[in-house]
Amino acid sequence: MISAEDFCDILADRGFTTASGVPCSHFGGPIAHLSTQPGRYVPAPNEGNALAVAAGAALGGQRAYVMLQNSGLGNLINPLTSLVMTYQLPILTFASLRGWPDPASDEPQHAVMGPSTHGILDSVGSPHYTLHAADGIERFTEILDAADKDLADRRAPFVLVERGAIGKAAAQETETPTGLASSTAIRVVTDTCPDASVIATTGFTGRDVFAVADRPGNFYMQGSMGHASSLGLGVALAHPERTVVVLDGDGAALMHLGALSMIGHEAPANLIHVILDNQIHESTGGQSTTSGNTSFPAAALAAGYRTAEGCDNEDALRTAVLNAKAAPGPHLISVRTLPRTGAIPPRATNALTPDGIRERFQQDLHGN
Template sequence: MAGAAYRAGRGPRRRTARRGSHPVSTATALDARTLVDLLRTRAFGPFTGVPCSFLGPVISCLEAEYPREYLIAANEGEAVALAAGAHLAGRKPVVILQNSGLGNTVNPLTSLCHTLRLPVLLFVTWRGRPGHPDEPQHELMGRITTEMLTSMEIAHEVLPEDPAGLAERLGAAEAHMAATGLPYAFVVPKGAVAPYPTTPHTAPGPRPLRRAEAIGHIVDAMDPRSLVVATTGKTARELERDFDRPENLYVVGSMGCASSVALGVALHAPGRRVLALDGDGAALMRLEAMATIGRHANTDLCHVLLDNEAYESTGGQPTASAGVDFGAIATACGYRATADVADSAALTAAVRHAQDTGGAQLIRVRIAPGSDPGLG
């Protein structure tokens, strides 16, 4: 492997947790319920999209108070297409997305909504906003977010800070969409929406593995020379914190791409075992990757899917994984074998078996939601 592609380290080791981010002041933040009610008063809905922590409170409000009005989408392009269909059926849809997902929306926004004049209302968060420190994967997109919207001929403005201002600008957005047939976007900075109170739910029965525990069992069971590609978010952070090593690649950003990166490594690193640490939300966002992996079933790739049924990094909003049989999909795509595990012994056995027998194999690991608050 080219050493530059992997983060340097001094072998597997336990590391102390990162310092958590500072809380954001909500002195001028909009109440999530107020924002939702203002939209519903103007008959906007349904709502669809992929979560971002900046708009997590809005999604939590919708799930708690108007669950039939919120459609979970696997990626942002799908959300735009769902919204286009809702508009054709006479609704006034709203799409919620992180600006890192704008790239996924370019095709449906420019070739579907623009061509057929299908106006959808967008709420696009502004990660990486210039002058506001953020994680490195958001830096470039933060600089070009408004430029991208302008290039797609989507009128946009920063989300107003007060309900009266938002009510007025929603009217202007509605008038613009009616006159042009084009989408309109509100760009949402960090802290623009106040937290929405939620009650943690504890499922009955034995406690599932936590993600960090599962990662520990995987690292202990795998060939120590394995090249590991970890998906963005909490998975990469926990792997880096607890088991940083030169053979690890932490895919910050690029949600859904880790398994494809791992396949690319496996195809061109003969003699090395490759292990992809994936997540349910990430896998659903780029489900087509499983079809490509299946076409290369002789590749020595162990695809481990850590499934907590949630977008953990953005606040724990649900994914659609609860109703998805990833093993059946992998089998249909051509994977050599699959396993579905929920405890440490079964996980350890599955990783060892997959690497001993070789070929593309999927291991779905049922884990508990939640993570260390100090992880960052």
């Protein structure tokens, strides 16, 4: 293992002064370390944005690198192939290896991408190297030497990072936030909409929903980060008689913010989109999102939602959900939530298979 500080410093010594990315817990250390130094790290909403920001930095003459979870390769393949490779912009990308080498030891949403990651990069002709958990600075330096040759040849190499290959960084002091516990917010919403179909976004939110309010009408969308509201839109359009509640995260909502405009355009009367906004990617270690400078209610209204409001306490949230149920949507409710304390509940897929989640959701939707 190499420390987070060594990882960043070795890259900085080689002139890599700019980084961007979307968090994976594998990169929690470097992101935390870089975030203490203004201008070193650009938190991107999705992996394609991260690569494009790095490409712009390279166009501007800087050396830049990107960090991401391999589940986000799909978001990055388009700017990789059509921007970075087409214009031969030299970017170094670090991707984690969730679901590899043994997919069975990871969550089900990594089972396809884990064993496919190397092959996907091979298929587009991207050079790649694997940094193993047991590797130290010497091996990291060898990999960077090889990657530097690729960059000099105007190719865009990848370093695939096994779990435990990079250390964590010291915890940072943060301001004391205000808001609701996410489990309380979830209970208020689900108690107020007992007959709704509920789509829960990936990460801790799905785990909280499973712990607080499991029921057949819940769809735990592990993976597919940022697509909960689009999935909810599809369900809402297919079943206009059913209230559909989407429990989203701020990081996830930002990842595919264009979904707001699609929802505004389709304007399903039966959709209530709730964003649990803790201003961090809590599920991957608490890295900041950019929701602090983004008003979800203003964005939703501008995108065509019928109503949108923000709340930071239980009564206001209950009233907002009751109002949303009583009038045609789509509605957006943005709830300021607190970082979780205590143990995080187990994943739905510890108890239910993805098939089982789908089947009972569909049965509930069809009323049998």
